[in-house]
Amino acid sequence: MVLERINLAKKQIIYVAALFMLGPTFLIPPAQEIGSYGWIALTISYMGFLLLFSLYRALLNLAPDKSLFEILQLAFGRWLGLAFSLFYLFYFVFLLTLIVANFADFIDSVVLIHTPELVITIFLVATAAYAVRKGFESIARISDIILYTSVSIAFLVFLFLIDKISLDVFRPVWPSSWSPIFKSSLSVFAFPFGETVVFLSIFNQLGKPQKTMPSLLWGSLIAFISLQLVTVRNVATLGEFVKYSSYPSYDVARLVDIGNVISRAEILISINFLGMGYIKATTMYYSFCSGVAELFKLKSYKHLVLPVGVLVSLSSLLSFKTTIQNLYFIAEIYPYFVFVPQVIIIALAYIVLRVRGKKVG
């Protein structure tokens, strides 16, 4: 693809990155299975992300102005690089499928119970496809509004609940056994934070990648703080119940009741979730379509959007039957799978380039 330069303010990339990491995680906060220690797992995984971020950054310093796929081909040669690139593309579209499945599953099991999941999925994917065809610029432009509203809604719900929270649940502060915490921080690392590898494939369209990288860091900081807020809010409100609730944030909002006037705020949460997930889904969607176009040197990605949408909707329909399955997948399968594209391949590429770079220079 002849790369279209996309003119965006740095701020907007920050917001996109933040929303990308918040995404569906806002509804199913990370590490809920360990209840009151969730914040520890979140912090550990954020530390992990900082390491990962420096790896990404170092890689981009070795190969400036290159996109992910170019870097892969540079490091591993043409055919192996192509294979790895295809693997990344699979990962992108797979992640998109997961997000859509999460969305549809939530809506179908909580909000619109009798509507067939097919209809909901098609509706969601169609609206995402609309945005993707409008281009990444349009997606990024709406990000500031969505971020501001979402974070303020989350904060508002927190304020509404201030008389219902009790901080005693956070005692004892340190857990007696650390292994479940490390395990769930692994899944938190994989679920929102590590997924930022996607940005490596679109950063070169946004100007100089090395200059765009700090936006990712700032975005992740916003995401980290907001997620921490949500996690703490949920645990403080629901206590241990958070471990067993399918959608804790939703349950939390159901408890809001201020003088019978501001009550039943759960729809705020759903809309919130929708807005954030929309950014994440469209970003994944865009990166897959533009990635295919880049890899096969197409002139435009736009006509790929609809067929990909059909494939994604159908695949997401078949993804999960129950939330339990989803949670098991996130805890047991997903982190191990995504460790490969998020860390291992990138690290390999870095090492190869480093070694080779020394040979050359």
Place this chain on the structure above:
Amino acid sequence: MAYVGILIGFALLFLWDYKEIKEVNDKRGNIVYGIFFLAAIAYAILFKSGVVTISMTQIVSLIVAYLRGIRLPYYFR
């Protein structure tokens, strides 16, 4: 009936894309588009007929479970 519906739906999608395709006029792009489009049709028909119930999630689950040497819980089947 449902199959007719699927085909009509895809015809609509194609019509929608047609303008874009013509505008871009990219041979390689058309091939890639064709692959995706046919794959989508095939998947939709197989999905409808219930032959295929496999999704990317399940494939990934099976592979990872095999590599990690764990047994998938019953609800994955």
Place this chain on the structure above:
Amino acid sequence: MWRAKKKKEEENKKEDSLLSTVSKNLEVLKEKLHNSSDCVFREFVIGDKVNAAMVYIDGLTDKKVIHDDVIRPLMFSYAAGELPRKSLLQHIEDGLLIASDIKEVNTFNDILGSILLGDAAVIVDGEKVAIIVSSKGFPIRSVTEPQTESVIRGPREGFTEAIRINTALLRRKIHDPDLVFENLEVGVRTKTSVVIAYVKDLAKEETVNEVRRRIKSIDIDGILDSGYIEQLIEDNPFSPFATTGYSEKPDVIAGRILEGRLAVFVDGSPIVLTIPMLFIENFQTAEDYYSRPFFISFVRLLRYLGFFISIIAPAFYVALTSFHQELLPTPLLISIAAASEGTPFPAVVEVGVMEVLFEILREAGLRMPRAIGQAVSIVGALVIGQATVSAGLVGEPLIIVIAITAITAFLVPTLYEAGTLLRIGFYLLAATFGLIGIGVGFLVVLVHLSSLHSYGVPFMSPIMPLEADSFQDVLIRSPLWTMKRRPRVFGDGIRQGENQKPVKERDMQ
């Protein structure tokens, strides 16, 4: 091929040029004008000797100019035999015609072009040249207070249908030699004059060029209103949102031109277009800047709220009463349920029908002569408000919702069309997916809005992308002395001196 064309053009020109006798010229002219009844061909004799004629269109010309300043001097200035044969034409031009603006033409097409605009042509025997005397004068509506944008405080004058008066009104506001009026002619048959106005060092060069190019490329038989121009040059013909602004008031146009926009005047239309347009312009009115900022800021917030309510209220009602009853407080749910008990149709249908009914009544009231219009509104009020409820067809809460929608929709008149379309869209989404539909619909509308451009300027600026530092004139109208710069998208120039905040001398206290 190109050569052949040129040759043909030359031949045409030859055929087109004037002949040397008046009678023959008149013959040709009569034929070209198909002996139309409003064309006057006045033949007379100068100095008893030389035949002359005058051609003009009755009704477009100022009779007084023609009688007193053209015909009278020509007929009475020369006694018989006194004619300076050689340079009669020169003589007439220099010494006889009492007109400020005359010119010579030598083709029939030029004559036609001029007299169709209201000038008079004088033809003299033996000359292959005609003198065009500017004598335009036709009845025009006087400058009155515009109906659509009435103000309590601020200038009351509005544009008229005559373009010269309109440009003059603008010139009276901006006495700056840099204010440029560029004349263009559009419309094969109407030959409407279109004027682009801008201040040279404020408007962006590219924008002016682009607008000029777009207007020039219009090839249409007629332009009857500025609406034609708008639709033929706009950026987003499929969007429900208009991306070209308009106003009927010279002060508004002057204000926008001073912000760096350009205006397009179209002859025959009191509506003047402004280019480029921003979304927030819909929520700004001229009066915002004439009154003190505090109350106006509140009103402006109300306008945003009103627009939001007007597009969302019916959808929200449908979503809450047919999908998410759990979100209503219990007492409210009970009273809505009581009101809708026994109504025959589902809420979705009720809202749709009432919405359509309201639009019908609005349209009927708008187009009717004023006397009947009142009857329509009374019947409408009775039908909508009273009868449907007492007949048990719809519940009272729904009437309230529809009424609120109707009123709020008029808060932002320029967005009425887009708002109505959005309202219908949201209503359909809510009827299908409840609040989820509304939420997703909002995202789509946001994406759509953020993808709109108006002549190279992002339509949603400065909201999307968010530029906090140019927000003084968006949600609220901050005091004039804080608005030091023009809107960033139009060039970000400084428009006032430092420290314009009023300072009072100590002694005055």
Place this chain on the structure above:
Amino acid sequence: MKQRLLLGLLLIIFFTGCYDRRELDDLAIVVGLGVDLADDGDILATVEIVNPQVLGNKSAGGGGEPVWVIESKGQTLFEAIRRMIHQSPNKLFFSHNQIIVIGEELANKDIFLVTDFLLRVEEPREDAYLIVAEGKAGDIIRAKIGIGSVPALAIEKMISSNWATSQAPMSQLIAFAKQTVAKAPGVVLGRIALRSEKEAEISFNGAAVLKRNKLVDWLTETEARGYLWIKDQVKGGTVVVKDTKYGGNISYEIAREKTVCRPKILQNGQMSIEIDIAVTSRFAGLTDSREIENPTAWSEYVLDLEEGVKREVRSVIDKAQTLQLDFLDFGALIKQYYPQIWQKKESNWDKEFPMLPVAIKVKAQINSVGMVKRSR
């Protein structure tokens, strides 16, 4: 062309949509649910449905009952509720259910039979009040309170305005779920009782003590207040103290209260619980014998109040220790502050709890004498 296609596609979606639409007049809005154990061991559910027509048209007035009560039986609660379809023309709608009343017999058996359904299904809300009835829950639901009002809403109001006396816990379903999930050994729920059959007089005070899912005992009003003191949930109410010196009773109105419970290790290495209560109150009724301006008398008033509060708290601790059931959740406190010690104690806690020393410290303050200093 594109637009027309888009429109067509949308219309297809719209016409196939509307699956979740339910009309208001097709809903039977449930405001109260009572669950009992039937004689044959089945679950007997009683629901109270509002009749909006009567409630809404206030001007029309007169016609009909404001509520409609139906009951149904099934092997599980869900089956019982589904069977109500046979009796109700409209679909039952549980999102506005305000109270869940559990009958005594059912509470004796297993309360999880009810709560699991209510938490699992998406319609009922977690902030509904979960209370236990003395006797049959169905009687409570069926009882008429006031004239033309909705009994369940009246009970809900009764519960939520209960802070004025603070003599019963305002137990919500979510609180129950939180405690159950946190493996609290005992749970305290509000108690409701039908005082007299004829007048349909209902009282909401006192509390039910559950050993996880089984009712074990009732708390009196005083004991319930004691429980609320410990849980820092006293929002108001009066403390009445016998005036030992001059006879008669003195009543104090509680204005503010703050309780802090902390586990302490005593000098002999034994674990204990320290309860610090800071209470601010004002006089609400005095025997007139003592002079209010007198500083010594004032300190006696304060001491009396402190004693009164202490007695209430002590009563519930005694109750818990005699029941050998830690429904005050002191175990969780120890776990929070001394996790290592708790690990050792956890298995043996049932035995240790009755011997647990509890120190109660009350710091009272009287900040208002009222409108007059003396009334006689």
